[in-house]
Amino acid sequence: MAKAKVDKPVNNGVNVEALFGAQEALKNAPEAAKFKWRATVKWIKGTHSRTTVENFYGLGAEQKHKTKYAFDADHPEIFAAEDNAATPVEIVLAGLASCLTAGVAAVAQARKVQLRSVSATLEAGMDVRGILGVDEDVRNGFDGIKVTYKIDADASPEDIKAIVAQSQKRSAVYDIITNPTNVTVEVV
Amino acid sequence: MSWWLAARSIDHVVLERGEVANTWRTERWPSLTLLTPNWQSRLPGFGYEGDDPDGFRTLPETIAFLERYAGLVSPPLRTHCRVTSVRRAADGYEVATAQGTWQCKAVVLATGGFNHAQRPKLSEAVPSGIAQLTPVQYRNPGSLEPGGVLVVGAAATGAQLADEVQRSGRPVTLAVGEHVRASRTYRGKDMQWWMDATGLNDERYDEVENLTRARSLPSFQLAGYPDRRNIDLNALTSLGVKLVGRLAGIRDGKAQFSGSLRNVCELADLKLNRLLSRIDQWAAENGVSTVDPAHRPEPTRVEASPPLGLDFERAGIRTIVWATGFRPDYSWLEVPVLDPKGNIRHDGGVVSEAPGLYVLGLTFLRRRKSSLIDGVGDDARDLSAHLAAHLGATRLGKAAGRL
Numbered sequence: 001m002a003k004a005k006v007d008k009p010v011n012n013g014v015n016v017e018a019l020f021g022a023q024e025a026l027k028n029a030p031e032a033a034k035f036k037w038r039a040t041v042k043w044i045k046g047t048h049s050r051t052t053v054e055n056f057y058g059l060g061a062e063q064k065h066k067t068k069y070a071f072d073a074d075h076p077e078i079f080a081a082e083d084n085a086a087t088p089v090e091i092v093l094a095g096l097a098s099c100l101t102a103g104v105a106a107v108a109q110a111r112k113v114q115l116r117s118v119s120a121t122l123e124a125g126m127d128v129r130g131i132l133g134v135d136e137d138v139r140n141g142f143d144g145i146k147v148t149y150k151i152d153a154d155a156s157p158e159d160i161k162a163i164v165a166q167s168q169k170r171s172a173v174y175d176i177i178t179n180p181t182n183v184t185v186e187v188v
Numbered sequence: 189m190s191w192w193l194a195a196r197s198i199d200h201v202v203l204e205r206g207e208v209a210n211t212w213r214t215e216r217w218p219s220l221t222l223l224t225p226n227w228q229s230r231l232p233g234f235g236y237e238g239d240d241p242d243g244f245r246t247l248p249e250t251i252a253f254l255e256r257y258a259g260l261v262s263p264p265l266r267t268h269c270r271v272t273s274v275r276r277a278a279d280g281y282e283v284a285t286a287q288g289t290w291q292c293k294a295v296v297l298a299t300g301g302f303n304h305a306q307r308p309k310l311s312e313a314v315p316s317g318i319a320q321l322t323p324v325q326y327r328n329p330g331s332l333e334p335g336g337v338l339v340v341g342a343a344a345t346g347a348q349l350a351d352e353v354q355r356s357g358r359p360v361t362l363a364v365g366e367h368v369r370a371s372r373t374y375r376g377k378d379m380q381w382w383m384d385a386t387g388l389n390d391e392r393y394d395e396v397e398n399l400t401r402a403r404s405l406p407s408f409q410l411a412g413y414p415d416r417r418n419i420d421l422n423a424l425t426s427l428g429v430k431l432v433g434r435l436a437g438i439r440d441g442k443a444q445f446s447g448s449l450r451n452v453c454e455l456a457d458l459k460l461n462r463l464l465s466r467i468d469q470w471a472a473e474n475g476v477s478t479v480d481p482a483h484r485p486e487p488t489r490v491e492a493s494p495p496l497g498l499d500f501e502r503a504g505i506r507t508i509v510w511a512t513g514f515r516p517d518y519s520w521l522e523v524p525v526l527d528p529k530g531n532i533r534h535d536g537g538v539v540s541e542a543p544g545l546y547v548l549g550l551t552f553l554r555r556r557k558s559s560l561i562d563g564v565g566d567d568a569r570d571l572s573a574h575l576a577a578h579l580g581a582t583r584l585g586k587a588a589g590r591l
Contacts, residue, residue, distance in 0.1 A: 030528070143493070144493055158458065158461065158462075161454070161458060162455075162458045162462075165451055165454045165455045165458060166455070168448070168451045169366075169451065169455060174448070174451075175448075177447065178433070178436075178446045178447035178448045179434075179436040179437075179444075179446045179447070179448075180436055180437045180439070180444045
């Protein structure tokens with residue numbers, strides 16, 4: 001059993017009190033919990049595009065990031081492209097990595113575990129015969145994703161595993177990737 | 189509750205829609221057993237006196253047990269007296285039944301939390317031609333069509349039915365979401381012996397860290413069979429049951445499963461190991477020695493790439509069993525005390541918004557053991573004390589005191 005360690009306050013830079021407050025407030029206000037996330041993309045050239053995000057909706061009102069963020073995407077040269085930026089599938093991995101890692105920090109904070117360092121590597125397999133249309137039986141997307149965390153924290157290995165497991169349980173991107181989502185694409 | 193009300197000389201009547209043990213008689217499958225050992229069915233003024241304290245009651249034995257208890261308590265019982273509405277009245281409540289209307293100062297809702305077997309919305313997308321059953325409709329494997337069976341849900345019910353159906357020769361695919369792994373015995377003693385001895389079963393609702401979560405946890409993956417076998421996922425895999433992730437969707441006649449199977453198994457393994465650590469720590473502190481030393485079960489075996497989809501037709505699935513949980517039925521309750529999810533708002537069984545209204549027999553109502561036969565006695569004692577105070581206060585024209 002892990003004994004109570006130092007009495008030093010745990011600080012992973014996550015304001016869990018605010019999150020717990022939101023949890024409590026939204027229990028009785030399900031409408032305010034409905035968010036809309038948005039992105040805008042512009043084709044630049046070839047496989048190169050730029051997606052920006054700025055506005056979103058939540059807590060019953062239009063919201064705005066502090067600034068507009070841009071994400072370029074392209075394909076690597078071995079796909080006969082210019083490699084101006086990361087590939088979209090790598091951006092998906094970035095989304096998963098960031099989401100799980102934010103979750104690790106928040107869960108650790110809620111469980112009063114001080115983190116010293118957190119890093120992870122992600123690897124996703126893909127058979128490109130799918131996207132190239134070589135074989136209809138091959139899926140376009142990943143055939144699996146492997147995430148490997150290295151965490152240095154004031155906690156037992158079991159407790160650290162439990163934090164990572166809980167982070168997956170509460171992760172939006174983990175859910176988006178592991179469960180089907182209806183996608184509607186229209187041209188106007 | 190009737191035992192305690194009688195002990196406090198409170199006039200009351202017990203209304204039963206059918207016969208004593210009605211749910212057990214009419215709404216459960218024949219092979220169901222109690223999940224708690226015989227010694228643990230302790231009711232006020234009633235304990236186990238047979239010669240198999242560590243055994244588990246079968247369904248007929250459970251019915252006979254409840255009948256014997258009813259005989260002992262001999263409550264003022266009205267059978268075949270279905271309640272059709274409970275509403276507020278000037279001086280308490282008005283209870284309409286199949287046998288007329290009652291006026292009373294207090295009402296205890298002891299209908300429990302397991303009235304309706306839930307079926308998720310996505311069951312509507314199941315291709316026609318595949319039989320769909322809830323555990324209330326299920327009888328035995330022989331009543332299923334020959335062929336594959338998809339069992340959705342891996343709490344006690346889903347795991348028990350997966351075990352039973354697979355043993356009948358019908359190949360089972362089990363869709364597994366969040367679940368609570370358990371082992372029938374640990375260090376040579378029944379898991380419920382440990383839960384009782386360590387005081388975990390007595391942990392109170394106002395002591396537990398996250399009550400909402402404690403109340404919504406799936407049941408232990410346990411069965412009460414004479415061979416005391418486990419029905420955790422490893423045991424089911426060894427039988428040949430195929431594990432897949434949570435059923436996430438049905439599209440074009442195909443089931444889609446979540447890719448989260450590995451994590452839900454990891455969560456369950458970690459949770460079980462935390463429980464076993466608490467048990468080991470308690471055993472060490474209390475000088476309890478066992479022949480079997482402390483050990484940890486093999487982690488749940490999950491294949492490298494569990495299938496994410498299943499074509500019902502190609503996989504030969506003929507039946508789906510929805511072991512996706514039960515819900516209480518309050519369709520007859522005309523007192524506005526339900527939360528948006530349809531559960532009664534209460535403080536340890538006291539419905540504070542409706543003085544004189546009580547609820548009994550729900551998961552973690554006042555204690556971890558609240559939904560066990562073993563737990564109802566203590567809850568009824570506490571609530572009957574509150575109820576007596578309420579009646580006393582009503583008589584004095586004062587508001588009821590809090591527990």
